[in-house]
Amino acid sequence: MADQSASARIGGYAAAVLAISQAEGVQAEVEDELARFAEALRSSDELQSTLADASIDVERRLRIVEDLLGGKALPATAALVSLVVGAGRGGELAEIIDATIDRAAAGRNRRVARVRSAVELTGEQRSRLTEAIKASSGLDVEIQAIVDPSVVGGVITEIGDDVIDGSVRSRLQQMRAGLS
Amino acid sequence: MARKTLRLFATLGAASAVLLAAAGPAGAAGETIGGCVLEQVHHAEEEYGSLGAVEADEKAFKDFEADLEGCVEAPSPILPELDEIIWGGLAFVILFGFMWRWGFPAVKRAMDARSEKIRSDLDAADAAKTDALRTKSDYEAQLAEAKTAAAAIIDDARAQADQLRQDLQARAEADIAEQRARAAADIESSRRQAIDDLRNDVAAIAVGAAERVVGASLDAGVHRSLIDGYIDEVAAGTSAGNGDGS
Numbered sequence: 001m002a003d004q005s006a007s008a009r010i011g012g013y014a015a016a017v018l019a020i021s022q023a024e025g026v027q028a029e030v031e032d033e034l035a036r037f038a039e040a041l042r043s044s045d046e047l048q049s050t051l052a053d054a055s056i057d058v059e060r061r062l063r064i065v066e067d068l069l070g071g072k073a074l075p076a077t078a079a080l081v082s083l084v085v086g087a088g089r090g091g092e093l094a095e096i097i098d099a100t101i102d103r104a105a106a107g108r109n110r111r112v113a114r115v116r117s118a119v120e121l122t123g124e125q126r127s128r129l130t131e132a133i134k135a136s137s138g139l140d141v142e143i144q145a146i147v148d149p150s151v152v153g154g155v156i157t158e159i160g161d162d163v164i165d166g167s168v169r170s171r172l173q174q175m176r177a178g179l180s
Numbered sequence: 181m182a183r184k185t186l187r188l189f190a191t192l193g194a195a196s197a198v199l200l201a202a203a204g205p206a207g208a209a210g211e212t213i214g215g216c217v218l219e220q221v222h223h224a225e226e227e228y229g230s231l232g233a234v235e236a237d238e239k240a241f242k243d244f245e246a247d248l249e250g251c252v253e254a255p256s257p258i259l260p261e262l263d264e265i266i267w268g269g270l271a272f273v274i275l276f277g278f279m280w281r282w283g284f285p286a287v288k289r290a291m292d293a294r295s296e297k298i299r300s301d302l303d304a305a306d307a308a309k310t311d312a313l314r315t316k317s318d319y320e321a322q323l324a325e326a327k328t329a330a331a332a333i334i335d336d337a338r339a340q341a342d343q344l345r346q347d348l349q350a351r352a353e354a355d356i357a358e359q360r361a362r363a364a365a366d367i368e369s370s371r372r373q374a375i376d377d378l379r380n381d382v383a384a385i386a387v388g389a390a391e392r393v394v395g396a397s398l399d400a401g402v403h404r405s406l407i408d409g410y411i412d413e414v415a416a417g418t419s420a421g422n423g424d425g426s
Contacts, residue, residue, distance in 0.1 A: 119407075129414065
């Protein structure tokens with residue numbers, strides 16, 4: 001029941017953010033900036049806990065958001081992040097951003113493929129990966145590329161709950177499991 | 181009883197007759213010669229009127245002389261006078277009658293009572309002896325029973341002690357065996373844990389070293405090659421899947 005309530009709440013915030021970005025006419029840019037902010041948020045536990053900590057004054061948390069995005073992202077992106085944090089949902093910010101991107105892709109009859117790699121993918125690699133996923137699964141996807149050094153090498157692709165793991169990290173983990 | 185009484189009275193009558201027959205005529209014990217002479221004189225004067233008349237009659241004179249000589253005779257040292265025998269016999273008979281009527285029964289009752297008391301005492305003594313023997317027998321039986329019970333208690337206590345000792349020994353052996361097993365299990369668990377820890381440490385070191393080696397050897401060309409190879413595998417549908425889907 002609590003999960004359903006949280007999912008509905010996250011979906012509501014995502015719809016609002018998407019509607020605002022569409023209304024501002026900067027949907028694609030906002031999606032890209034929000035995806036990068038979500039990536040930075042996931043890589044920093046301190047930032048996540050700070051934005052989610054209700055004991056910290058809201059003004060201070062909004063000032064942190066302004067310091068991170070002010071002048072570096074579109075005003076709409078900063079405003080939307082501040083909207084969520086100001087509403088006291090900083091702990092669900094990453095999930096709201098993911099839901100926003102998924103909802104936007106669904107609006108284009110596509111799904112989001114979150115691709116993690118140790119180095120940034122080239123445009124040609126993105127196109128080829130998009131085609132490869134369509135060829136293997138029949139899905140039209142939009143690539144959300146995330147640079148994650150912990151992958152070490154190779155690529156990990158997540159489409160919803162499906163994971164295609166071709167990373168060196170997973171190979172090393174398998175080797176470690178074999179040795180243990 | 182009646183015959184016995186008659187024989188007793190006959191004996192008494194015979195004895196009295198013998199005494200009366202043997203009694204002396206004038207020598208009663210306690211009568212003086214002078215008194216006797218005076219009595220004979222008075223008797224002769226009453227019979228003949230005077231002593232002169234006695235002297236005149238030769239026969240009377242001889243009788244008078246004989247009577248006087250009788251006064252001179254000494255009294256019998258054994259036989260009493262007749263009157264004494266009569267009074268004495270009468271007193272004896274009276275006393276005997278009293279004794280027969282009241283004395284003898286009282287004595288007999290006393291003797292009977294005494295005999296009865298002695299008999300009862302003897303019976304009581306016998307009873308007491310019997311009781312004492314019975315008590316002694318009971319005591320000996322109780323003593324024997326007590327000895328038997330004591331022996332049984334001692335045997336039981338010894339058996340319980342043996343059982344307790346065996347139980348304690350068995351328990352101690354079981355505890356020792358359990359402790360040994362537990363110690364062996366602990367040792368085995370520790371050994372396995374140590375091996376697992378060592379294996380994990382070795383794996384971590386090996387993987388860490390591998391990561392460092394791989395990370396150092398992954399240049400841009402290798403990264404590109406790995407990504408291209410991954411894309412080709414996805415296109416061919418052969419790439420490794422993880423999670424709920426393919």
